[in-house]
Amino acid sequence: MSTIKKILTNKCPNCDHGHIYSNKNIYFNFTTNKMHKSCNHCGFKFEKEPGFFFGAMYVSYALNVIEILITVIIGSFFYNTIFHLNILIALITVLALMSSFNLRVSRIIWIYLLKNS
Numbered sequence: 001m002s003t004i005k006k007i008l009t010n011k012c013p014n015c016d017h018g019h020i021y022s023n024k025n026i027y028f029n030f031t032t033n034k035m036h037k038s039c040n041h042c043g044f045k046f047e048k049e050p051g052f053f054f055g056a057m058y059v060s061y062a063l064n065v066i067e068i069l070i071t072v073i074i075g076s077f078f079y080n081t082i083f084h085l086n087i088l089i090a091l092i093t094v095l096a097l098m099s100s101f102n103l104r105v106s107r108i109i110w111i112y113l114l115k116n117s
């Protein structure tokens with residue numbers, strides 16, 4: 001299983017069987033989706049130390065920049081400029097809708113980046 005697929009399916013980086021979040025659906029889930037302290041299958045500890053997920057903020061920032069670029073590029077094809085009010089409205093909508101997804105995926109990516117440390 002590729003790493004991207006494991007990240008997008010919420011799998012444990014150590015065993016590929018357990019799930020990081022209690023709810024397997026990490027997409028557009030606005031409920032409180034609890035993160036497990038450790039893997040149910042192999043016992044891999046997800047939060048290595050207090051404040052471990054502070055670094056996930058940088059991953060979330062990168063995801064937001066990618067989403068902004070994609071939205072502005074698509075919008076510029078429709079309006080032939082990047083400075084249009086509808087592009088700004090679409091941008092705010094996309095970022096609001098993707099915020100829940102970004103939070104969860106950025107933490108999962110952070111766990112995968114530092115799984116061997």
Ligand SMILES: [Zn+2]
Pocket residue numbers: 012013014015016017018039040041042043044
């Ligand atoms: Zn595991």
